[in-house]
Amino acid sequence: MELDILVEAILFSSDEPVTPEQLSAGLGVSLGEVEHAVSILDTIYSARGIYIQRVAGGLRIATRPEVGKIISRAFERRIQVPLSRGALETLAVIAYCQPVTRQDIQAIRGVNPEASIDTLMEKGLIEEVGRKKTLGRPKLYGTTDEFLKKTSLDSIDDLPPLKPD
Numbered sequence: 001m002e003l004d005i006l007v008e009a010i011l012f013s014s015d016e017p018v019t020p021e022q023l024s025a026g027l028g029v030s031l032g033e034v035e036h037a038v039s040i041l042d043t044i045y046s047a048r049g050i051y052i053q054r055v056a057g058g059l060r061i062a063t064r065p066e067v068g069k070i071i072s073r074a075f076e077r078r079i080q081v082p083l084s085r086g087a088l089e090t091l092a093v094i095a096y097c098q099p100v101t102r103q104d105i106q107a108i109r110g111v112n113p114e115a116s117i118d119t120l121m122e123k124g125l126i127e128e129v130g131r132k133k134t135l136g137r138p139k140l141y142g143t144t145d146e147f148l149k150k151t152s153l154d155s156i157d158d159l160p161p162l163k164p165d
C-alpha cells in the first residue's frame with residue numbers, strides 16, 4: 001500500500017496530532033519519506049475541504065477555516081462555554097510570559113487570578129511547569145499542548161506579536 005494512504009489513514013484515525021517521528025517509527029520509513037507522503041496529501045487536499053494542519057509539533061487532518069461557519073451551523077447542537085474575560089486575560093498573560101507565577105499574573109492584571117487559574121487548569125489549557133527558585137518556591141505556570149490545539153498554533157512562538165499601548 002502507498003505511504004500517503006497509510007499516513008492519511010493514521011492521521012484520520014487519530015484524535016491527537018501525530019508527529020512525523022511517530023509516523024516514521026510506526027511505519028518503518030524515514031522522516032523524508034513521511035514528509036514526501038504529507039506533501040502528496042497537501043497536493044491532493046489543496047482543492048478539498050480538508051488539509052493537513054501542523055499543530056503542537058504534529059500533524060492532523062482538519063477542516064479548512066473558510067468552511068468553518070458552515071460546519072458550525074451544521075453542528076450547532078454542541079454548545080461550548082466560553083472563557084470569562086478574566087480567564088482569557090489570565091491565559092494571555094501565561095501564554096506570553098510563561099513560565100509565570102500566580103504573583104506575576106496578579107501584578108500584571110491587578111486582581112487575584114486563582115479562580116481563573118483553576119478554570120484554565122480544569123480545561124487543560126495550562127499546567128504547572130515547575131517551581132520558581134525563590135523564597136516560598138511558588139508554582140510556575142505555562143500553556144499546554146491542548147492550548148496549542150485549541151488555538152491552532154504549532155508552537156508558542158506562533159503567537160501574534162503584542163501591540164504596544
